[in-house]
Amino acid sequence: MSESIQESSRRSFLGRLWLVLGGVALAEAVWIVVAFFQPRRRSGARDAETIYVAGPVERFEPGTVTPFPDGRFYLTRLADGGFLALNRECTHLGCTVPWVAAEGRFVCPCHASSFDMRGEVLGPPAPRPLDHFPVRIENRIVKVVLGSPIRRRVVADSQVTRA
Amino acid sequence: MPQRGDHSPPLAPEGLVRRVWRSVFPHPVLPRSERERRRTILEFFVLHLRPVRVLRSTLRYTHTFGLGGSSLTLVALMVGTGALLMLAYEPTPDRAYLSVVALERDTLFGGLVRNIHHWCANILVVVVLAHLLRVLFTGGFHGPRQFNWVIGCGLLGLVLAANFTGYLLPWDQLAYWAVTICTGMLGYVPWIGGWLQAVARGGPEIGASTLVLFYAFHTTLLPVLLGLVMGLHFWRVRKAGGVVDPRPSGEPPESEPQHVSTLPELLLRELAAALALVAVVCVLAALVDAPLGAAANPGMSPNPSKAPWYFVGFQELQLHFHPLFAVVVIPVAAVLALLAVPYLRYEPEMSGPWFLSARGRRSAALAAAAGAAATAVLVVVDGLLLQSRAGTPGLIGRGLLPAAGFLVAVTGFRRLLAARLGAVKAEIVQATFVLCFAVWAMLTVVGVFFRGPGMALAWPWG
Ligand code: HEM
Ligand code: HEM
Numbered sequence: 141m142s143e144s145i146q147e148s149s150r151r152s153f154l155g156r157l158w159l160v161l162g163g164v165a166l167a168e169a170v171w172i173v174v175a176f177f178q179p180r181r182r183s184g185a186r187d188a189e190t191i192y193v194a195g196p197v198e199r200f201e202p203g204t205v206t207p208f209p210d211g212r213f214y215l216t217r218l219a220d221g222g223f224l225a226l227n228r229e230c231t232h233l234g235c236t237v238p239w240v241a242a243e244g245r246f247v248c249p250c251h252a253s254s255f256d257m258r259g260e261v262l263g264p265p266a267p268r269p270l271d272h273f274p275v276r277i278e279n280r281i282v283k284v285v286l287g288s289p290i291r292r293r294v295v296a297d298s299q300v301t302r303a
Numbered sequence: 304m305p306q307r308g309d310h311s312p313p314l315a316p317e318g319l320v321r322r323v324w325r326s327v328f329p330h331p332v333l334p335r336s337e338r339e340r341r342r343t344i345l346e347f348f349v350l351h352l353r354p355v356r357v358l359r360s361t362l363r364y365t366h367t368f369g370l371g372g373s374s375l376t377l378v379a380l381m382v383g384t385g386a387l388l389m390l391a392y393e394p395t396p397d398r399a400y401l402s403v404v405a406l407e408r409d410t411l412f413g414g415l416v417r418n419i420h421h422w423c424a425n426i427l428v429v430v431v432l433a434h435l436l437r438v439l440f441t442g443g444f445h446g447p448r449q450f451n452w453v454i455g456c457g458l459l460g461l462v463l464a465a466n467f468t469g470y471l472l473p474w475d476q477l478a479y480w481a482v483t484i485c486t487g488m489l490g491y492v493p494w495i496g497g498w499l500q501a502v503a504r505g506g507p508e509i510g511a512s513t514l515v516l517f518y519a520f521h522t523t524l525l526p527v528l529l530g531l532v533m534g535l536h537f538w539r540v541r542k543a544g545g546v547v548d549p550r551p552s553g554e555p556p557e558s559e560p561q562h563v564s565t566l567p568e569l570l571l572r573e574l575a576a577a578l579a580l581v582a583v584v585c586v587l588a589a590l591v592d593a594p595l596g597a598a599a600n601p602g603m604s605p606n607p608s609k610a611p612w613y614f615v616g617f618q619e620l621q622l623h624f625h626p627l628f629a630v631v632v633i634p635v636a637a638v639l640a641l642l643a644v645p646y647l648r649y650e651p652e653m654s655g656p657w658f659l660s661a662r663g664r665r666s667a668a669l670a671a672a673a674g675a676a677a678t679a680v681l682v683v684v685d686g687l688l689l690q691s692r693a694g695t696p697g698l699i700g701r702g703l704l705p706a707a708g709f710l711v712a713v714t715g716f717r718r719l720l721a722a723r724l725g726a727v728k729a730e731i732v733q734a735t736f737v738l739c740f741a742v743w744a745m746l747t748v749v750g751v752f753f754r755g756p757g758m759a760l761a762w763p764w765g
């Protein structure tokens with residue numbers, strides 16, 4: 141009698157052990173799959189921080205926007221002489237926004253969001269200002285630190301670099 | 304000839320060819336008697352997914368319009384042409400576009416095969432949606448067919464995923480920006496949006512790893528899944544005894560339901576429909592080329608940039624709703640509603656004739672007209688209001704309020720159907736579905752034909 145109870149509890153213990161082991165194996169398999177789906181870090185050169193040398197300060201007139209297609213950003217020089225490097229990706233869904241010099245603003249071709257030269261939203265549907273990159277000025281040379289673009293809720297003076 | 308059992312050894316010695324043949328096809332290949340037909344269906348792997356016998360009444364073409372079989376035919380064509388395309392296609396950003404151009408220019412029939420793949424892909428979406436509507440309108444989702452509706456929804460998802468992943472492959476401007484916009488929408492999912500978007504793109508931006516990811520899904524993972532789930536779908540149709548009987552469910556059962564053998568009655572009809580479809584696709588592919596834009600240029604978004612047409616309704620939502628609603632709330636609610644259709648309480652369950660009844664037909668027509676008209680008006684009104692307004696869309700004004708308004712309107716419409724037409728639950732659910740479908744269809748029409756540069760409302764000819 142007691143032997144058979146022992147027997148059956150041993151069996152149910154072993155059965156449960158198998159179940160647990162199976163669960164562990166499943167979790168491992170899921171982990172492996174998820175690991176493969178993780179975004180590849182090294183896919184774009186953008187991830188590593190690179191310093192982009194834009195040029196001497198004097199090259200940029202105050203109140204202008206200069207595109208850098210190979211760096212994928214715009215360098216804005218504000219009327220007061222401050223610099224801002226803006227990511228060219230629209231914050232709505234990621235289209236590339238062209239600078240429309242005639243209107244003095246960025247206008248997205250995809251859903252018509254518009255931004256002023258500091259990246260501030262002028263028209264929807266974009267939910268936040270254009271992302272930006274840190275700017276450094278060393279020996280009167282403007283350098284842009286390209287890495288992951290910095291998101292911002294509002295445009296603030298602290299984001300502007302002055303010579 | 305041995306008569307008893309399948310595996311009894313031959314009585315007389317047979318030649319090698321005949322023995323090999325019999326090892327491959329233990330069942331009759333061209334069955335002559337009813338008994339032989341039965342065996343062929345049960346033992347031939349592909350055929351055993353089909354019912355052995357079906358109701359004669361279900362054979363009428365206008366009952367199902369052969370839409371399920373047509374979907375299968377198109378998928379088969381896609382696998383065939385897709386395998387050929389794989390021989391020419393090179394899945395890297397610098398080679399993809401050039402390899403498609405070279406395929407069209409240098410390979411004999413290269414353009415034709417690409418055209419067939421392209422047109423099949425688009426027709427497939429239309430046909431699968433029509434099949435879904437057929438099942439809905441004939442009430443083919445009750446009882447033993449409940450879960451097959453869910454499986455069908457899975458197939459719809461797989462077909463859309465296959466289309467979407469294929470769309471990127473030519474790596475032209477159309478492909479690049481459509482995928483940018485669609486994966487951009489993922490970024491609005493709360494909390495995990497950024498991660499989700501990076502997963503879908505295989506990295507922080509669209510590039511080589513996106514292409515590899517989409518290529519792997521498109522040519523391996525999705526077709527394999529599609530094949531498996533289709534097998535399950537067909538098996539379930541068989542287990543339910545073939546498709547739903549077209550006679551109204553209230554009628555007393557026939558004293559002696561007339562069954563006919565699937566082989567040849569159903570299979571020959573399906574074969575004829577499939578051949579006709581293949582012919583139509585081939586003619587279309589010979590006459591109209593699949594579009595191929597300029598090579599992808601990450602620096603220049605074309606104006607306007609649109610998603611592929613089956614996602615344009617989704618894109619149109621973006622213009623009217625707060626992203627949280629347009630990307631998460633509304634699509635999730637729509638999918639849940641679609642999955643819930645067979646599990647609602649219906650009393651009585653209605654099935655059989657198209658639109659269930661004369662009353663069902665009238666309420667469905669009313670719903671289609673109301674949904675399409677209201678959507679068109681609202682889009683125009685919103686477009687005009689939006690142009691004079693600035694600022695970012697609010698969660699309440701562009702989310703909660705319009706969504707609540709929609710629910711109130713639908714509830715009112717359902718009340719109206721019940722009070723004025725005396726519609727019962729099954730007819731009301733059908734009409735509600737038609738209403739939502741009409742809204743989606745109208746959004747798609749507006750997005751495809753009436754959106755010009757900057758996504759402003761415009762006439763298609765202006
Ligand atoms: C339901 C199944 C499928 C759907 C809906 C589908 C859809 C598509 C679409 C929309 C395209 C873009 C074609 C264009 O430029 O217009 C495409 C391209 C392609 N597909 Fe598929 N496909 C399917 C199955 C397959 C399979 C099974 C394979 C391979 C085994 C395949 C291989 C390819 C290749 C190599 C391309 C790139 C060539 C090109 O763009 O023309 N597809 N597919
Ligand atoms: C690749 C996609 C699909 C294929 C190849 C397919 C194939 C089929 C076939 C061959 C049938 C037999 C009757 C007929 O031809 O209508 C059928 C029935 C059915 N399908 Fe699909 N189907 C697909 C997608 C869907 C979708 C999207 C749904 C719904 C959400 C769905 C739900 C059903 C149901 C409920 C039945 C049983 C209907 C009845 O008994 O009257 N299927 N399907």
Ligand code: FES
Nearest residue numbers: 230232233248251
């Ligand atoms: S992507 Fe720029 S407005 Fe939509």
